[in-house]
Amino acid sequence: MNQLKVVVLGPPSVGKGTYSSRFSKDLDLVHISTGDLIRKSIEDETELGKKAKDYVNSGELVPDELVIELFKERISKPDCEKGFLLDGFPRTAAQAEALDKITKIDVVLNLIASDEVIIDRVSGRRICRKCATIYHIRNIPTKVEGVCDKCGGETYQREDDKPEKVKTRLSVYQEKTKPLIDFYKNKDLLRDVDVNSPIEQYPKVWENVKAIFDEIKSK
Numbered sequence: 688m689n690q691l692k693v694v695v696l697g698p699p700s701v702g703k704g705t706y707s708s709r710f711s712k713d714l715d716l717v718h719i720s721t722g723d724l725i726r727k728s729i730e731d732e733t734e735l736g737k738k739a740k741d742y743v744n745s746g747e748l749v750p751d752e753l754v755i756e757l758f759k760e761r762i763s764k765p766d767c768e769k770g771f772l773l774d775g776f777p778r779t780a781a782q783a784e785a786l787d788k789i790t791k792i793d794v795v796l797n798l799i800a801s802d803e804v805i806i807d808r809v810s811g812r813r814i815c816r817k818c819a820t821i822y823h824i825r826n827i828p829t830k831v832e833g834v835c836d837k838c839g840g841e842t843y844q845r846e847d848d849k850p851e852k853v854k855t856r857l858s859v860y861q862e863k864t865k866p867l868i869d870f871y872k873n874k875d876l877l878r879d880v881d882v883n884s885p886i887e888q889y890p891k892v893w894e895n896v897k898a899i900f901d902e903i904k905s906k
């Protein structure tokens with residue numbers, strides 16, 4: 688298989704960003720997080736960033752046409768020639784249909800964790816303002832509090848990780864993104880991945896994910 692195109696699905700704070708970053712390294716694929724791209728646009732005060740800011744900070748989804756445009760622009764870059772891993776896209780039926788028209792996806796990894804694990808992950812999450820590395824105050828702490836280990840940037844709690852915004856994001860997920868599970872199940876692309884264990888036990892998770900890719904490659 689020359690190109691590999693992977694979608695990572697899952698509820699907010701299940702660990703999509705952290706696991707996607709590890710999977711993309713192990714698969715040698717570009718990691719595309721629409722959340723990171725949108726946050727960067729907001730930070731840089733681009734036209735898209737200005738339009739997206741209020742949606743993101745309130746926990747709502749950014750309108751489909753804006754995200755689809757952002758996605759198309761990103762995958763047209765030369766580093767996507769070998770394929771890519773999509774973290775946080777698609778998130779609505781309209782986005783999944785747009786993606787279907789643009790390219791053929793090989794597999795959709797559906798990340799699963801219990802409500803307790805999700806609540807713990809979201810409440811302790813901190814991210815780097817500069818390089819978007821994800822930390823957790825207890826599970827993945829920075830060496831120096833508030834300072835990114837990788838680039839020295841400031842780490843912060845996302846506005847939409849505050850409890851009332853998380854509630855909105857979870858209900859948006861139930862209404863708009865969860866239906867994609869059936870959409871991809873019907874195409875026989877969906878594979879569940881249990882990510883309840885802490886990230887230190889990543890090798891166990893990777894073993895399961897690797898088996899999924901071995902199965903795909905043998906087809």
Ligand code: AMP
Binds near residue numbers: 700742747749774777
């Ligand atoms: P994430 O970092 O994936 O949790 O995304 C953070 C926020 O960015 C979401 O709550 C949305 O406001 C916005 N966002 C990211 N990806 C998408 C998408 N595919 N469609 C619409 N909004 C998105």
